[in-house]
Amino acid sequence: MLRPIFTRCAARSASAASLRAAASRPLTSPVSWRATATATATQHAARQYSIKAKAASTSTHQDIDPAKLTIEKSTSPKALLKPEELVFGHTFTDHMLTIEWNETSGWHAPQIKPYQNLSLDPATCVFHYAFECFEGMKAYKDKSGGIRLFRPDRNMERFNKSAARIALPTFAPTALIELIATFAKLESRFIPDQRGYSLYLRPTMIGTQKTLGVGPPGSALLYVIASPVGPYYPTGFKAVSLEATDYAVRAWPGGVGDKKLGANYAPCIVPQREAMSRGFQQNLWLFGEEYVTEVGTMNFFVAIRNKETGAKELITAPLDGTILGGVTRDSVLSLAKEKLVPAGWNIVERKYTIKELDEAANEGRLIEAFGSGTAAIVSPVRTISWKGKTINCGLKDHEESGELALKMKDWMEARMYGDDEHEWSYHC
Numbered sequence: 269m270l271r272p273i274f275t276r277c278a279a280r281s282a283s284a285a286s287l288r289a290a291a292s293r294p295l296t297s298p299v300s301w302r303a304t305a306t307a308t309a310t311q312h313a314a315r316q317y318s319i320k321a322k323a324a325s326t327s328t329h330q331d332i333d334p335a336k337l338t339i340e341k342s343t344s345p346k347a348l349l350k351p352e353e354l355v356f357g358h359t360f361t362d363h364m365l366t367i368e369w370n371e372t373s374g375w376h377a378p379q380i381k382p383y384q385n386l387s388l389d390p391a392t393c394v395f396h397y398a399f400e401c402f403e404g405m406k407a408y409k410d411k412s413g414g415i416r417l418f419r420p421d422r423n424m425e426r427f428n429k430s431a432a433r434i435a436l437p438t439f440a441p442t443a444l445i446e447l448i449a450t451f452a453k454l455e456s457r458f459i460p461d462q463r464g465y466s467l468y469l470r471p472t473m474i475g476t477q478k479t480l481g482v483g484p485p486g487s488a489l490l491y492v493i494a495s496p497v498g499p500y501y502p503t504g505f506k507a508v509s510l511e512a513t514d515y516a517v518r519a520w521p522g523g524v525g526d527k528k529l530g531a532n533y534a535p536c537i538v539p540q541r542e543a544m545s546r547g548f549q550q551n552l553w554l555f556g557e558e559y560v561t562e563v564g565t566m567n568f569f570v571a572i573r574n575k576e577t578g579a580k581e582l583i584t585a586p587l588d589g590t591i592l593g594g595v596t597r598d599s600v601l602s603l604a605k606e607k608l609v610p611a612g613w614n615i616v617e618r619k620y621t622i623k624e625l626d627e628a629a630n631e632g633r634l635i636e637a638f639g640s641g642t643a644a645i646v647s648p649v650r651t652i653s654w655k656g657k658t659i660n661c662g663l664k665d666h667e668e669s670g671e672l673a674l675k676m677k678d679w680m681e682a683r684m685y686g687d688d689e690h691e692w693s694y695h696c
């Protein structure tokens with residue numbers, strides 16, 4: 269079981285209430301955001317890159333209460349697809365979990381009900397100003413048929429940070445984990461027994477206030493839907509080729525790239541599509557012309573032999589506000605410290621450039637590279653195209669993965685499916 273390390277999120281400040289009052293002002297008026305600037309001026313001075321937002325909800329209001337859950341079971345259970353027919357995010361389970369919030373009474377009673385459409389007024393603020401954040405996590409079936417979540421406390425912590433940054437309400441993480449666990453167990457028939465299969469869970473929060481005024485939403489909806497998924501690489505790893513994107517940036521200092529906001533994703537599609545049109549599977553996001561940040565929607569790791577010392581190093585970009593703090597990234601770092609450091613590796617979070625990778629590849633020091641994320645766990649990289657050059661990431665022609673990526677996937681899956689019983693695994 270997880271240790272109870274959750275902390276309550278910051279309460280709403282008085283300034284958030286005054287901001288909400290400004291919600292009726294028209295879009296052209298800068299006034300509604302001026303209070304935010306004042307309220308966070310001290311934080312701006314202190315921060316390096318990204319502001320620490322105050323949450324919209326308050327501890328004096330009703331928090332999420334799992335004891336108030338009501339369950340309405342579907343009367344028309346869906347037919348199950350064959351495991352091999354599952355396509356990521358295409359089919360959904362029978363039910364959804366919903367919890368409404370408003371600024372006067374806080375979180376309402378949670379409901380699990382049949383999966384259904386949402387009905388929202390066309391003026392609802394999520395459609396106009398992108399008050400939306402989400403999470404991506406999975407439930408796994410263990411050998412004895414038990415359902416487990418993987419490090420849900422990390423997803424809840426990130427969900428709360430994302431929500432707070434866009435003036436949506438926060439919640440007690442343990443309460444939502446308990447509800448998600450109940451929901452996942454209810455949908456367990458959708459999770460095939462085989463290794464590699466899981467139930468992808470998508471907690472989502474949207475602002476539901478009907479207003480064209482720009483300000484903090486006075487009401488919100490938190491919902492969780494679930495989609496059964498198969499292994500990312502059903503027939504074994506397939507190394508991908510990347511194109512370095514230097515003409516557009518995914519995130520920037522002081523921005524929101526370290527939050528999981530829907531608004532961060534739509535602008536990434538065009539550069540991604542351009543890379544694909546030139547025959548690459550993903551794009552590698554550079555910051556400015558040089559710094560390597562993330563790959564597609566994954567964090568990025570490179571294994572290199574240090575130029576001076578010859579020591580083996582596993583390097584990833586630091587969480588400086590421009591990188592999404594992946595749960596998988598954190599797990600790779602922990603596992604690497606636990607299992608690779610004793611074998612002589614150095615584990616390094618630092619800024620590094622594509623020039624360094626190019627130089628390391630030319631000198632035969634680039635050992636391997638891989639992306640990390642919930643969907644694939646790890647995704648080995650064969651080449652990076654940059655300024656017309658091809659950087660070879662250390663794989664031989666017949667290889668689809670380096671040794672580290674393979675080991676990481678095995679170590680991680682052992683904890684996800686409970687073969688290696690560990691505190692990261694949460695029994696539903």
Ligand SMILES: Cc1ncc(COP(=O)(O)O)c(C=O)c1O
Pocket residue numbers: 404562564565566567592593594595596597640641642643
């Ligand atoms: C931009 C971005 N980076 C990294 C990740 C990996 O995060 P995680 O390991 O929590 O899935 C994701 C996926 O959610 C992402 O969207």
